[in-house]
Amino acid sequence: MGLTPAHWVYLAGVLLIIGVTVARKNVVVPALLATAVTAWVMTGSPVTGIQAIFNASLIAASELFNIFLIIAMVTALLGALRAMKADQRMVTPFQKVMRGGWSAYAVLAVVTYGISLFFWPTPAVPLIGAILVPAAIRAGLPAMGAAMAIAVAGQGMALSSDYVMQVAPGLSATAAGVEGSAVADVALVLSLVTGITALVIVGVMLRKHMRTPAEVNLEEWEAGVVAEPRPPRRLLRRISVSPTRKLVPATSAERIAEPITVVEEKVPVGATVGGPSSGSGGSADGPPPSGGSGPDGGPADDAVPADDDMASARIERLSRIFSIVVPVAFLAMIVYMVLGKITDLVPSLEGGSAAALVGGLAAILVVVAAASLDGPKKALQSTGEHLTDGLVFAFRAMGVVLPIAGFFFLGNADFAGKILGYEDGQQAPGLLVDLVTGAEHFIPGNPIVMCFGVLIIGMMCGLEGSGFSGLPLTGSLAGALGPHAGMDPATLAAVGQMGSVWAGGGVLVAWSSLLVVAGVTRVPVIELARKCFLPVVAGLVLSTLVAALFF
Structure with missing residues (x-):
């Protein structure tokens, strides 16, 4: 079958979305418009085009809701742990091994990677910034080095594979029409x-900037003079010991970690009962405070x-x-x-089964943690609050993906019929596959060229600042181009995932979650993105060659 006007409209929509991402603008509106116009041209009905806007997002939501639910469960678990300060305790032991700049660099990278695999980098970074970054700075690691270690290990290496939660592999695999576990396995190796390549290069860049462990390192960092010309020593000493050090804004994790005391709230009660205004005796006019029996409320104050x-x-x-x-x-x-x-000792968990195990385990731990902290009765309320917070975070983080994924699902024959309201048995065209087939003789069959092409497209999609919004496109291209190049679509989807997440997930562009890393380490975000560029691009080139030659 030849190409129809609908194919060309769909191609124009794909190019429009890529162009908007390169311009660093939000792609939701172009995706909605492209969905409506494409459906209109496919069916000849403007009403169907309008309906397709809703149906495409609905189909995308139904296919991807398991991902939203995993994010919600894990975020709820982090909230339950934060309520009892167990999140801080999990990383505190690592402070003891930060004996120097190099050990601090290694500990930051390893701990960030481990925590980000389970809780995602965005909620993990404030915790690491509050607990580990000051210790690393004191040990002699430059603030920029700490920021680069956190960004590469968390926002890049952990998030690009997303091997535990498998949100990114799920998005890529759904669009490519392959198993999520297949994409996850390849993505883990490539990440x-x-x-590791990026971390080694960053280490080489830092070798001349490591400092001797000293308290003054932390004083300079807290005084805000790390990234600026160094002031005279006397001025620096005066800044570091002045009360203004207490005015440095705390991070969100630091504010959460502050101890909450209720003594001051109860003291006025005792003061009113036994104070001068109560006359002689004082407490005879009213009931004593809870737990108190003396006329001046003394025992209650002791309680x-x-x-x-x-x-x-x-x-x-x-x-x-x-x-x-x-x-x-x-x-x-x-x-x-x-x-x-x-x-063969235990059943193999693939795709949705593995994701269900992660989500179910997280949910059980939320219930147990809430019941242990608040008691069985209050846990009914607090568990619901933790889950609600998790769902809100999930939709804030991933909601923008739905209309974008809906547009690319419209180009997939497996979903297009549902979006357009076709009857059962009525076959919808696969616009994207048809376009690839029509341009088959223009596409080089070389796996290396194919892999680098998908990588570049992924990186261009990542320029929008959301590492996951480009995954439906790279996944769809992988499913369409993989068989032509003689490559496994799962491998090609993993390559595109690397480009999109490393660029937009918070390492290469300053308007992404890299802002969080720069904030907790107190370095300029533009300078951080610029310094990360060479190590990360070198790593992506090497991993793409590995994918093309060995998978």
């Missing part, structure tokens, strides 16, 4: 090649700090328990999944 001490001790005990239980539970899950892949 490690890219990340307040005792209650606080008991509550603090209980939270401390729960924090210790869950800081061990949660990592061990997820480690056991990973061991189970690995055993399923390489042995």
Whole structure:
């Protein structure tokens, strides 16, 4: 079948979306318009074109909601851990091994990678910034080095594979028409090649900037003079010991970590009962405070700090328990999944089964953590609040993907019929596959050229600042181009995923979540993106060659 006007309109929509992403603008409106016009031309009905805007997003939501649910469960778990300060305790032991700049660099990279695999970088970075970055700065690691380590290990290496939560592989695989586990396995290898290469190059760049461990390193960083010309020593000393150091804005994790005391809220009650205004005796006119029996409320005042001490001790005990239980539970899950892949001891978990295990385990841990901290009755409320917060975060982080994915699903024959409202048995055209087939003689069959082409398209999509919004496009291209080049579509989808997430996920563009990394490390975000460019691009080139030659 030859190309129809609908094919050309769809191609124009694809080029429009790519052009808008290159211009660093939001692609939601172009995706909605392209969906409506394409459906209109395909069916000849403007009403169907309008309906397709809703149907395309609905189909995308139904296909991708499992991803939203995993994000919600894991975010809810992080909220439950934060309530008992177990999130801080999980990373605090690593401070003890930061003896110098190089050990601090290694610890930051490893801990960031590990935490970001399970909780995603965006919620993990403030925690790392509050707990580990000051220790790393004190140990002699430059602030820019800390920022680059966090960005490469978390926003890049962990997020580009997303091997535990498998949100990114799920998006790529759905668009490419392959198993999510196949994309995840290749993406894990490529992300490690890219990340390790980038970290080594960053280490070479930092070799002349490491400093001797000293308290003054932290004082300079807190005084805000790290990225600026160094002031005279006397001025620096005066800045570092002045009260203005207390005015440095705390990060969100620091504010969460501040101890909350209720003693001051209860003291006025005792003061009113036993104060001068109560006359002689004081407490005879009203009931004594809870737990108090003396006329001046003394025993009640003594009981307040005792209650606080008991509550603090209980939270401390729960924090210790869950800081061990949660990592061990997820480690056991990973061991189970690995055993399923390489042995016959346990059933193999593929695609949705693995994702369901992650989400279910996270949900169980949320319930147990909430019940342990708040008690069985209050846990009914707090668990719901944690899950609600998780769902809100999931839709804020991923909601923009739905209309974009809907447009690319319209070019897939498996979904186009549902979007256009076709009857059962009525076959819809696969616009994207038809376009690739029509341009077959123009497309080089060389796997290396094909891989680098998809990588560049992924990086262009990442310029929009959202690492996942380009995955439906790169996945669709992988499904269409892979068979032509004699490549596994899963491998090609993983290559496109590398380009899109490393660029837009928060490493190469300053208008992405790289802002969070720059904020917690207090370095200029533009300078951070510029310094990350060479290491990351070198890593992407190497990993793309690995994909083309060995997969």
